[in-house]
Structures are given as C-alpha cells and as structure tokens.
Amino acid sequence: MALLEVRSISKDFGGLRAIDHLDFHVEEGEIVSVIGPNGAGKTTLFNLITGIFQPDEGEIIFDGHNLVGLRPDEITRLGLARTFQTVRLFFNMTVLENVMVGLHGRTHAGILDTILSLPRQREEEEFIRQQAIDALSFFGTRLIGFRLNQPAFVLSYANRRRLEIARAMATGAKLLLLDEPTAGMNPRETLELTELIGRLRDEKGYTIVLIEHDMRVVKGVSDRVVVLDYGRKIAEGTYEEVAHNERVLEAYLGRKAVRSA
C-alpha cells in the first residue's frame, strides 16, 4: 500500500477551483516531484495534505490514517512534516531551539514535570537536545558548533533552507514535504542540496515529496514526476516521460509555442 494516497480531493477558494479531483500517491521510499506552472495548485496541495486547509471533497490517507479533519499538529505527529516556500523559521530563536521545537510533538514533559525538574523531564530535555543536534549534523558542520546558539535570522539564505529541513526532520517524520527547497540558492548550493535530498532518502530512509521549479533538481532526484495545471494532474511518470509529454510542454510554454517548435 502507498504511504500517502490522495483520493480525488478538491478545493475551492470562492469561485476559483484550486485543486480539482486530484488523485496522487507516494510509495514508501520514493522521491516524487510535483511541478507545474505558477498557480497550478502545488502549494495548495501541500497545505491540504498538512491540514492547513481542509479539502472540500476527497480523502487523504497517510500510513493508514485519514488526514481529513485533523489539525496540522496532529498530522505532523502522525509522521508528516513540511518546509515552506517562503522560509518560515522562528527567526528570534536560536538555531538549536528552532530544531528543538520540531521535537515538541514527540515529547511529553508538562508544566509540573518541568517546574519540579523531575529526572524524567531532564532526560527528555537531554534527548531533545541530542536529537536536534543529530538532525543538524546531517548538514555537516554548517549548522553546528558556534552556530547552534546563534539566532536563526543571522543565517544565510541557503542555511535558512537547511535549518528548515532539519526542523522538519526533528519531528520524526517518515514523509517530508519540501516546498521549493532550492529557491533563491546559487547553482553550487542547488547542486549540493540536490545531492542532499538523495541522501535524505538513502541514508535516513525518508520518503520525499518536493515542489520544484529548477528542472535540473527535478531531473537529478525524482523517481517520479507529477505535473499539475489548473489544479489537475496532467501528466505523471519519470522525468524523461514527462519532459516529452505534449500537454506538459503546452502548459509550460503555451499551445502556440509548442506547435511552432
């Protein structure tokens, strides 16, 4: 059975149909890219899966649970975490604290445990710290050491993206939804991140869905590519298959351009 299965979901914003009877599935251990022109409904799809919006129709099944009707935090605790297209870190918290927040849903210490400083709470706090450092170490030395206690806003753009991924990893998710992880990066950083996405799956065992505009990244990492246009799936397959699909070219370049080509 697929790890994530989206069954015929739709979402209207007023009169605009952002997602239209979309079917979509992700197998465990797969890297799936979602592409499409601006306004195709890619980020809306992520928002529906993570519970920020509720679909008007359809079902979203993740790991045997129906996600429709659940709150974002409940969905995250089931093992599904995301990053945001416009980097949304907790900018006034330190790098380490940002990732530690990711572990919130996996830990339990309450107010009384904390005030009484029970051994259980202290162990848990140490666990949180350790896990957070582990997640950050995945990016080599970029985010650890002296960086740990720096506020997130001093980070470079690429490091902010990395920190967002580390924070999503810390939630203990099985499936990561990465919304344009290379946006705003230079070619070298993009290449590095492409390789990193592959390592996330191969070494850490994450299943990954990413929205991406940079076709080199899409080509480099995806097992499968799903193309959206006007909220519908217009093509699906390997990069090569999709890249030569006439409907896809049409969606990206326009009908006329494709004909004259």
Next chain:
Amino acid sequence: MAKIAPVPEEAVLEDVRLKAPEVSLEQAAKLGGVAGIVAVFVSANGMVQAFAERDIISGILSMGYALLFLVPLIIAYLAAREPPVLEGFEAPQKGPRNVVAGLIVGAITGLFLVLFVLLASAVNLRRVFINISPQLLDLLTFGQGSGGLVLLAAGSLLMGAAGGLTQLLEAKWRRALWGAVAWTLLIGLLEVIVAQLFRGLGLNVLAPFFYAGTGGLTPVGAAIVFVIAFLYYWAVVPKVNQWQHAYAQMPAERQRSVRLSAVVAAVIVVAVTPQVLGPFVSEVLDLVGIFLLMGLGLNIVVGFAGLLDLGYVAFFAVGAYTTAILTSPASPRWSPEMSFWAALPFVILAAALAGIIVGTPVLRMRGDYLAIVTLGFGEIARLLLLSDWLRPVFGGAQGILKIPNLSIGPIVFRTPVDMFYPIVGFCLLAAYVSWKLKNSRIGRAWMAMREDEQVAEAMGVDIVEIKLKAFIVGAVIASFGGALFAVKIGSVFPHSFSLLVSITVLVLVIVGGLGSIPGVVVGTLALVGLPELLREFQEYRLLAYGVLLILMMLYRPEGLLPTKQWVRELHEEELMQDAWLKMEEDRRRAQAQAQTSQGDLPPAQPEEA
C-alpha cells in the same frame, strides 16, 4: 534602444571611507522647540510647583527646579550627539559644533519659558490652566520679578551648554559624570529610604550630616554622594567585564564557592532589608513585591507566549477573593475559615479555572482582538464582584473583611515588615518557575507560537493546549499575588481590582523588557516603588506612564533590560544594514587592492621572506 552608460569603477572607488553626517544644527533647533514645549508643559501642569516642595539638595536645588532644568540639559545632550555611525563610515570630529547644538537647545528652551512667563503675567490663564498660579511665576522668576527672567533664560542656556559640553568628554568620563548626577538626584529623592537605612544600621549620627532637617541632601552630603558615584563609574564599572572574565576562568569548584557566597550574601541582605528599612519602606516593598509577582506572571503570557492580555487583573481578583472567602470568618455566605495554606490549593484551582475560562473563547484570536476581549473579561470580573446579584457570595461593594493574618505554625505575619518574607518567597518561586519554563519544551513552544503560530502548529505544537497552559500559569502566579494582597490588607473590595492594575502591570513588563525576568524586577521598582515613595508624584503617575510608554516604544522598544532575543528582533534591520555595509566595504577594499597591485609597483613581498 538607448545605451545605458556603465558606471565608472574609479568613481565608486574614490570615496572608500564615507564620512558619517555631522551634528545637525537644524535638528538641534527642532529639539530645542521640543524642549521648550516640554518645559512649559511641566510648568503649566503644576509639576514644577508641586515638586518644588521637596528639596533634593537643601537650599540649593528643589525637585521642581531639577525637573525644569533637566529638560534642556538632557535634550541638549541628545541634540549634541552625532547620529549613529554605521560600520564603514568615518565618525566626524567632535568640536565646537556639538556645544553650539547644545546652546541652541538651551536658548530656545529659555526663550519659550520667558515668553510663557510674560504671557502668563500679562493675561490671566488660570480659568483654563488652574495650575498657572502667581506662585508658579514666582518660582520661575526665582522671586526676582522681571529680573528673574534673565536668570531663567541664563539658567536654561547654561544647561544647554552643559549638555553640549558633556558630548565632548571621553565616553568613560561622560558615563561617570552622568552616573554621578543621576545618583545624586536619586539619593536626594530617596531621603526616606536612605535616612531610614542609617537609622536601621545604627549610623544615626551620619543622617544629619547627609540630610538637612528640611529634607534633601546637605550640600556636603551631595558632594560626597557625587564623588562616590563618580569614582564608582570611573573606576569600578569598567572592571566588571574583567571580573566576569576572571570568574569564567576559575575552576568549577571555585566558581561554585563564589556562587554559594553570593547566594548567602543575597539571603542575608533579604533577611535584614525589612528590619533595617522599617515599616513604611517595607510597606512599599510589599506592594512592589505583589506587583512583581503579577509582572512575572504577565511576562509569561505576553513576553513568552505573545498573548496580549489587558484583563490580567481578573486573575489577581480571583486569588484575592478565593482567599478571602475561604479564610475569613466574615465571608458572607459560607465561611470554612481555613488557614491560608489550606486555602492555597483552592486558590490555584480557582485561578487555573479562571485561566481556562478566559483562555478558551480567545483560542483562535491574536493580537488586537485578543487584547480587546481580555480587556472585557477584566471589567466583567470587577463588575461581577460589585454586583448585587452575587452580593451574597462576594459581599458587593462592602467586600469581605476580617481576613486573618498569614501564619506558619506559631509565627504570625502581622506587620508589613513580616509580610516582606512570604512575598519575597512567592516572588522567588515565580521567578524560578518562569526561568525553568522558559528553557523547556513548553517555553520553546510558547516562543515558537509568538514567532509564527501557523508554523508552530505545523511543527507539531498543539496551539490550543499551549495557549491554555500560558493562561493557566499566568493566572496562577497572579492569584498568588491576589492571595498575598488579601492577607496583607486584611480585606478585599471590588474597587481594588480596576483596569488600572492591568495597565500598570503591562506597563512595567513592557518598560522592563518583554520576556526578560530581570527587566520585570527593574520595571516594578521604578514604576511602582518610586511613585509610592514620592508622594508628590502620585498625581502625575499616569502622565509619567504614558510618556514613558511612548518614549520606550519610539527609542527603546525592547525595554530597559531586554532579553537578547528581543534586542535581536527589534534591531534586526539595523544589524542587517550593518552587515551589508561591512560586506560592501570589504568588497571595495578588495577591488581597490586588486587595482593597486595591478599597477606598476611590484607585488608586495610576504613579510617573512
């Protein structure tokens, strides 16, 4: 198509060191106008006259004159200060221009004051401005009639010049000078405390030496305070960094013993404080402590979790009334006459419940909406306590009397001096709880929610749970304040729980620094303690709060003792600007270097070769 002319590289390279702007005299003139208006305002609203009753330095300086002349002094100091120098810019030379800026401020202030006096003596303004009395005009002209006008203008000019001149001093001297002035004024004002301190320490002989019978420091006493404070800032303060460094270098064991002795010293100071300071000052300190408790609680709700609560007094009332009902034999409906400690768990329970009641309806609200709704809750609480409907429970406007004193076993806390200890105890508890929670899973979730609620939720934080927890912890801490207030006063009335309490607590949290625990302490001492000690001040308390809030929001939004996090947040753009400028400069330097090394000169040899 028009060709875009390329920017010549050399043109950019010429001004590698940009000059930062000099002190603006035009700006000084504007600030002078501000100073003039402020000086006239404090005269016309009666502050100068009311404060003139109290001497700071006996026979030389009254609080009224101090207020009047501090205006041109401080504003001249600010006007004579160069605009901040960004990294990569060259600071301008200090010089006569700074003093001129100060003089401009002094002159304009003097002019405004003189015109004010002339106007007030020519036209009777008292029908509208009842405080513009002949006595005020007498004060402003130093009792010299029209000749005094010259004195007034000269005094103002002198203050302006002094403000400008201090800008010429080296930072070390400047800090020492201002520090000494501030301490002299403060010690002069706090005669009650300091004289009591001498008495309590058995140094009674010293008191008449420092303080004149008419109040205020003697000139000799003032000089001594000035010199001591000056030396402190000049010699001791610069060393603090070294000491901190030395402490960090110590082996762990020595560090522990240093810490231990600090704790022991603190305990001793706390233990003897109320005894030495006597009942009046202890009374003030008790009040400060109760506000401090509320400040610490509200700091969790507003500072950590970012939930602006304007009805915080409701929780204070819950604590006070629960205690009153459960402990007083005179509680109207039902009087179990419990002891304070037996009632405490019920107080906590009632406060937690109140936190949930206020928290639940506002779960989906943020910012302004939350503030308005909580404001409503605060008023509802007060009106319920006052209502005829609940009179059989809460006693209506008559409140509940005969609340017994707090006691532990045979020890009964009767006097303000006694009450100081339990209040300090609860404050320490609240500070510990704040500190502990701040660095925990819950505290991080609060801060994450403050930063970005939606993302916090997407990271697995249950917003409903964490918001309620913030309200509950805040409510329980405030209820401790209420419980102590009830046993301290011995009775509770609805009018004690007005909106003003909520506002005061919020102001002291904001002034101290949102989210900062030491900030709350300083804020409470300055905003609750000081006005209690200076009774002349009472009438102008709200005016001062308002002015202070506006100034803080404009010039120091992170508060007096901010947490590092808030400093970062509020100066973020400036930091980024600095970083960018530095980067730009480095780039230019590198380019300039590249150019020169490409010239005829041979490349520089490495030094070691």
